[in-house]
Amino acid sequence: MSANRWLATGNYFTTYQEEQRIFATSLDRLFCACFLAMLFLWPFFYEFDSKYMLVIDNILVAVIAILGLNLVTGFAGLISVGHAAFVGVGAYTVACVARAIGDQHVVITHGWPLMILFSGFMGTIFGLIVGLPALRLKHLYLVMATLSFQMIFEWTIGFMDFFNQGQTIYVGRVYWFTGEVGRKEHYLFWYYALLVVVVVCGFAVRNLLRTRHGRCLVAVRDNDRAADAMGMHPGFTKVYAFGLAGFFAGIAGAMHAYLYRGVGMESFTLHESIQYLAMNIVGGLGALTGSFFGPAAIKILDLQVERLAEWAAAFLPSTMNLATALRPLSFGLVIVLFLMFEPRGIANWWRILRSYVKLWPFRY
Amino acid sequence: MSYFFQLVVSGIVVGSIYALSALGFVLIYKSSRVLNLAHGQIIATGAFITYGLTVWVGIPIFISFVLSMLITFFLAMSVERIFLRRLIGEPIISVIMVTIGLMSIIDGLIYLTPFGSENFSFPAFLPETPIIWQGVSISYTQMVGVIITFILIGVFSWFFKKSTVGISMRAVSDDQLASMSIGVSVPRVFGLAWATAGLSAAAAGSVIGNITGLNFGTLHAFGIIVFPVVILGGLDSLLGAVVAGIIMGLIQQFASGYLDGNWGLYGTAQVLPYIILLVLLLFKPHGLFGTHEIERV
Numbered sequence: 061m062s063a064n065r066w067l068a069t070g071n072y073f074t075t076y077q078e079e080q081r082i083f084a085t086s087l088d089r090l091f092c093a094c095f096l097a098m099l100f101l102w103p104f105f106y107e108f109d110s111k112y113m114l115v116i117d118n119i120l121v122a123v124i125a126i127l128g129l130n131l132v133t134g135f136a137g138l139i140s141v142g143h144a145a146f147v148g149v150g151a152y153t154v155a156c157v158a159r160a161i162g163d164q165h166v167v168i169t170h171g172w173p174l175m176i177l178f179s180g181f182m183g184t185i186f187g188l189i190v191g192l193p194a195l196r197l198k199h200l201y202l203v204m205a206t207l208s209f210q211m212i213f214e215w216t217i218g219f220m221d222f223f224n225q226g227q228t229i230y231v232g233r234v235y236w237f238t239g240e241v242g243r244k245e246h247y248l249f250w251y252y253a254l255l256v257v258v259v260v261c262g263f264a265v266r267n268l269l270r271t272r273h274g275r276c277l278v279a280v281r282d283n284d285r286a287a288d289a290m291g292m293h294p295g296f297t298k299v300y301a302f303g304l305a306g307f308f309a310g311i312a313g314a315m316h317a318y319l320y321r322g323v324g325m326e327s328f329t330l331h332e333s334i335q336y337l338a339m340n341i342v343g344g345l346g347a348l349t350g351s352f353f354g355p356a357a358i359k360i361l362d363l364q365v366e367r368l369a370e371w372a373a374a375f376l377p378s379t380m381n382l383a384t385a386l387r388p389l390s391f392g393l394v395i396v397l398f399l400m401f402e403p404r405g406i407a408n409w410w411r412i413l414r415s416y417v418k419l420w421p422f423r424y
Numbered sequence: 425m426s427y428f429f430q431l432v433v434s435g436i437v438v439g440s441i442y443a444l445s446a447l448g449f450v451l452i453y454k455s456s457r458v459l460n461l462a463h464g465q466i467i468a469t470g471a472f473i474t475y476g477l478t479v480w481v482g483i484p485i486f487i488s489f490v491l492s493m494l495i496t497f498f499l500a501m502s503v504e505r506i507f508l509r510r511l512i513g514e515p516i517i518s519v520i521m522v523t524i525g526l527m528s529i530i531d532g533l534i535y536l537t538p539f540g541s542e543n544f545s546f547p548a549f550l551p552e553t554p555i556i557w558q559g560v561s562i563s564y565t566q567m568v569g570v571i572i573t574f575i576l577i578g579v580f581s582w583f584f585k586k587s588t589v590g591i592s593m594r595a596v597s598d599d600q601l602a603s604m605s606i607g608v609s610v611p612r613v614f615g616l617a618w619a620t621a622g623l624s625a626a627a628a629g630s631v632i633g634n635i636t637g638l639n640f641g642t643l644h645a646f647g648i649i650v651f652p653v654v655i656l657g658g659l660d661s662l663l664g665a666v667v668a669g670i671i672m673g674l675i676q677q678f679a680s681g682y683l684d685g686n687w688g689l690y691g692t693a694q695v696l697p698y699i700i701l702l703v704l705l706l707f708k709p710h711g712l713f714g715t716h717e718i719e720r721v
Contacts (some may be wrong), residue, residue, distance in 0.1 A: 139517055140440035141461075142526070193705040201658075203459055203520060204651045205705050211648065217696040330648075334528055341521060345479060389532025395525030396507060399518050 327334020439673020464647015658714020
């Protein structure tokens with residue numbers, strides 16, 4: 061039966077190929093295309109304040125990082141408490157090059173796409189190294205491995221002169237075909253650059269999850285012994301998951317470095333790692349759409365918390381910094397509440413909404 | 425040579441505090457297989473409660489020490505009751521995530537109090553001049569801290585060996601189903617494990633606070649340094665926690681005594697435990713005294 065691919069009110073898959081399509085229906089594909097077109101076109105019609113533009117850029121950077129974290133924590137089921145450190149590896153790769161050959165060198169300013177890719181590879185290498193204990197161990201221990209990587213990373217950056225002891229290392233402005241990207245169009249330029257990378261990475265992950273290399277991650281998460289019996293190597297799969305996560309984190313880090321035009325330690329601390337975990341949990345562990353919802357939700361929450369803190373600062377003694385208190389508090393609460401009441405995250409709401417629309421006007 | 429012995433003495437002081445901090449962590453892991461990432465925050469809370477009772481309420485320090493242990497006992501019990509009880513049976517990954525969330529929440533709550541941004545120190549209640557013997561010096565605070573630590577470790581090991589509650593806790597860690605069938609309430613044991621962990625954390629926090637002063641950063645770092653300690657000792661071994669705590673203290677002191685300043689290195693004491701942790705995870709993940717689990721990847 062060839063089902064109507066536009067108005068199907070349910071899933072009528074008859075072959076595995078159909079089940080594995082990127083978009084279940086043509087309507088989905090159309091919506092996705094329209095949404096992407098909108099993302100690319102809205103800056104022509106509306107101009108945001110640069111403060112909000114930065115927030116949007118930040119969300120996109122976080123989306124790239126979370127795509128990686130979701131692969132390792134969501135799909136492969138290995139908790140990584142050191143994701144900010146992997147992002148930091150990417151950022152500091154750019155910073156190292158800037159430090160070694162000067163922050164206005166042509167490699168930095170003109171070769172930025174290559175730098176971003178290179179940072180991704182550095183992230184992969186570190187991911188593979190930190191993932192090595194996964195060859196022998198279960199995830200309980202991997203929490204510790206990633207945590208210790210986070211601590212070692214913080215120490216290395218904080219104590220070495222080469223890294224400016226965690227102070228900001230500047231990265232030069234980049235060049236596009238139209239010449240140097242100036243102050244005015246900086247955020248807009250990086251919005252487009254990030255958007256392209258997000259779209260590419262998003263489709264890459266979606267496609268990865270359709271192949272055996274992605275499906276083995278899920279298989280190992282669900283039952284490693286069964287996966288072993290089916291011919292996958294659970295240990296290597298886990299190490300490979302860490303490598304993949306490191307790749308996305310590295311790319312996110314390099315983009316972060318270029319976006320802020322500098323690299324400082326404060327963006328890659330343990331708190332940031334926890335924030336990444338919060339994004340992943342809120343978005344939905346093991347759901348690709350979650351990688352997009354989570355960062356958006358958390359960054360917007362962050363913005364609101366900051367606003368609340370600013371508003372409340374008028375009523376409080378000036379010695380008290382409410383934002384430093386409210387930030388961890390809100391992230392912690394969000395993590396705990398989502399885990400207790402909606403462990404599948406916002407992606408689950410999205411799924412419910414979609415199935416409602418799909419089946420409309422029928423109900424269960 | 426006295427330099428060496430000085431390092432040994434301060435290593436034992438630091439190490440025994442690590443041992444006390446790791447004790448609570450191991451307790452929770454042993455009974456409920458939960459990695460408690462919020463342990464450092466509980467340690468800090470205990471220390472701050474002691475300070476509040478001593479300085480703001482004006483209770484003598486030894487009484488407030490005991491009081492704060494009791495308060496943290498009930499606090500930790502209620503944390504278990506509110507957050508973790510309903511997650512029994514959920515995959516272990518979400519339970520660990522909840523403790524990460526808890527870590528963040530307690531962080532936020534502490535930043536709301538003055539303790540988050542300012543440093544405090546306990547009023548001196550012991551003689552300030554250190555004891556010096558053959559060029560090796562140890563302050564009275566450190567000595568009392570070590571003595572308290574060892575007394576507490578003794579009490580805990582008696583508690584687990586002899587008391588009925590302790591035996592039921594060991595039974596649960598051994599086999600939950602079997603202990604349920606002989607009438608041990610497993611959720612109650614989980615609660616008690618958290619509560620005792622809170623108690624030992626409060627004690628550790630107060631001892632640390634007396635020795636180093638109350639700084640939130642230092643205090644909650646103790647919750648992270650327990651990871652290398654418990655891995656070295658074996659995740660589920662109380663004896664291992666004590667031995668590994670002291671080994672780790674010695675390693676840190678030797679590192680800062682002999683490595684720092686040479687070969688352009690400094691601050692090695694902060695990073696060495698984590699490097700050891702990574703290496704241990706690769707080669708000897710069960711540590712010195714941990715049980716070898718047959719289940720492998």
